[in-house]
Amino acid sequence: MSGVLNQTFVGDDASETNNKSVSSVEAPSSDSGSSGEREKWNNGVEFLLSCIAMSVGLGNVWKFPSTAFKNGGGAFVIPYLIVLLIVGRPVYYLEMVMGQFSSRGSVKVYDVSPIMRGIGIGQMIAMSIVISYYAATIAVAIRFFFASFSSELPWATCDPAWTDVNCINSSSLTGKSSFNSTLPVETSAELYYSRSVTGEAFLVGDEIGVPDWKLGLCLLFIWTCMTFMLIKGIKGSGKISYFLALFPYVVMIFFAIYCFTLEGAMDGVLYFIKPEWDQLLNPTVWKEAVSQCFFSLSICFGGVIAYSSFNSFSNNIYRDAMIISWLDTFTSLLSGAIVFAIIGHLGFITNETDYTKVVHPGSGLTFITYPDALAKFEHVPNLFSLLFFFMLFVLGIGSNTGIITSVITAIRDQFPGWKNWHIVLVISVLGFSSGLLFITPASSRLIEYVDFYGVTFVTLTLAVAELICFCWIYGVERICRDIEFMLGVKTSILWRWCWKYVTPTVIAVILVVTFITGDKPKGFSFGYHVLGWTIYAISITPLILWAIWNVASQPESGLWRKIVSASRPLADWGPENISLKKKYDDFIDDHQRTGTRNAFQRIFFTQEKSYSVNI
Template identity: 45%
Template sequence: MDIILTPPIKMMRLNWRNRDQKLMKLHRAEVLKEWDDISEGIGLPEWRLTLCLLFCWIVVFAVCAKGVHSSGKASYFLALFPYVVLAALLIRAVTLSGAGTGILYFVEPKWEMLKTAKVWYSAVVQCFFSLNIGFGSVSMYASYNEFRHNVYRDAMVVTTLDTFTSVLAGLIIFGILGNLADKMNVGVEEVVKYGGTGLAFISYPEAIAKFDRVPWLFSLLFFLMLFVLGVGSLVGLYASLVTVIMDSFPDLKIWHVSAMSALFGFLVGMVYVTPGGQWIFTMVDYFGGTFIFYVLTLVEIISISWWYGLDEICLDIEFMLKRKPGAYWRICWGIIVPCVLLTVFAYFVATLEPLRYLNKVYPSYVIVWGWAVLGFGVLQIAIWMIVEFIRRMKQQECGRCQEVCDFLSCLHNTSLGIKATYIMMMIS
């Protein structure tokens, strides 16, 4: 009987893959309580995840209970604390063996991937999420600025810091994952094959657990940073909703609106802590979290630059800042941004693939619901445009009637019938 000896390196790779698969199954079965499909529904919320979700919304409510004033004070901690943790993790990452291999894997370009529309589409969507573009948060916070606030400076500072933070986080993550690959004697691609929650809750914690010194401390800092980043992102979206409601109904108490908005967010979020929650989350994120906001942002930039007019918006900014926008801004607003967004979106739609989760194609009825969510979101543009058009037409008619009545009220000797006839002639 022949005995086949497996090389040690190959054996270590097999052991890592088996361990990795077991960790993934453990995460799905014990943490998420996830089902393999949603053919029988999504199930009931998992109570431990529900309590975690409730705690998150209580924290968000506490931060925004008094509106922008309270969230503004909390933003100092929410914005600065992650950088403290990133600095600590960076110092630790660069001193680990194999970190250079992981960092090289991160910065080495893969030119063939640039030919795929999905990469460009994902990059644009990531910028939208990272900068909170298209979600209303930027407009909401800008409404509290002075009229002549230097938006040029803010745009340059925010985008520069965002890019720097993304690169810094990438260096740290891949440096630590490179150390894990070095210890397991496998390629970096083996330990980064999971994205999203898999990377954050499986691969990265596994890498931190193998630190020689105080791994529990770095694990605590990492998850605390994730929590703070999540709260900070949610606060911006949550404050936008509260601001819209308060502007529409100023007589309401702000903490009442904040409490009801938090309760609504908690109830909606309970869908995602069910056994089928990750299936629903992936579907909503695909159709409602990327498609809708991509289309809305595209329509917004086209409406401003091409419909309202590039010259008009430049005159508005000149009046606001006492300086003319340079050629760079005019070219970006009028040509580069709308054309690039249109091209990427058209290419992505033309090469659209069936939505999958866990390498399984979604049922057709779920896809129908996804397109319904997308259609409902996009139709808001047309619906509210028509509503605003009708409202303004009514205001113009009422204004003309009021002007006629004011004019005729000066004619004391004019009969009521003549007045009415004159009004009808003016309106027609």
């Protein structure tokens, strides 16, 4: 299948495909004669919907509104949109290309430059952290889901025991006319979350507390569901992707229509979309924007590469990458607008214009604002509550299974003899055990802590290394030739410049500036911060150790020659199908005669190697 072109990015030269291109080659079938070919998606729609389910998930509905609120609403949205354009979309498309072209997972894809394989291992460590707190977040959604079966939503009205605050019934549309001025004002939804669900309100100092047993049962339920889904591999997750990807939008659109009609809602939406141009100079906002971009699109974690590796060779991933990245942006903005509409309404009923005093920013923001809005539904609020929290469950399952699939793929690429269900069970047991930490009363602070040290900094660092590996050592020109061979299209100058210069530079600058000026998570003693940097070091160390081991194991004499040898693609790099691999080698040989290599490659390689496969 030939690529469908976006003229803005692909350019007018897209039709000038080299005569040697093999875009007409059909995707290899399962009986193509190569017994080593990996499992494939049943069709392109399953792949597209599975990527939507993975990339469009809790990162958009849960994390984006919280991050936007913490960074000033409109002050965050502009940097986020800029980062999506110059970082998110280029990296998403690049990872799709590398995964589909090589049919390799998130670690084995670094056969393209074995010296950099530690990137994939470091990303697996970051993914493991995300998997743990992601599942715990879904457990909170399930806790609310089961609570919605009550005759009355338990967070709709104030508990008589809450006498130490001015409590407002979340079911009320007007609030109270008078308060005890000496006590804080909070809604019943916020108090229910902080006292009845997490117990966060009862913590003293830097206490962590013990896991809540109800959340523990919910967490066990989550991991049981994901275990059954993952045991069947991508065939099972592909079939359920139709529901996982489409159902949430039905609920979100209905919810948006209702929330935008609440009194004061438009003030909150205006706060969300009104830019604060002076914040463009704040490095923390840009760091948060890049982190959110990585999280919502699931890039630089290995998931996109893993899912793409199960594609047929000629699947139109350019089209898929554009659909998913734009849909992801739309979902983030829609969920953000809904949350800020609710915050605007909460400000209206509490007579407060400073929204930071209305609700507290943090990972629990979504579980305060949405329940508050649900309590105001005049007709069957329990039904809509059940639908909403089931939607969060669906979003979380779709995203988490995608991330876990990338870990499973990386393990099975390295150890093909291991049974899938064995790997799934081990991951599930470890994931459940580590997730208990994130259902303690201090879960919001702990999620912020591990996300800062074990995810944000790690992914930023490894993203720079990933782009150096793909776009400089392997080379943008070589990637563009691979795309031409695979899809039969030429890549425009905009993509080339983003991959080679703009994207890696932006990420590197934000990483360095954040290291210097970044705000550490608050509420932790010095020892916890030392532990945090240790987690970061452990995640980055595989990159260094693997490079040293790989260089040392090269047969060439001399350090420089060993480095050069370790940086070259392995002999079997390319399409997994043998007949396609032979045609690819001939295709590359033809291009090598033109001598198109970047300066970095000319320093490293006196001659690009091509490997012929005899059939």
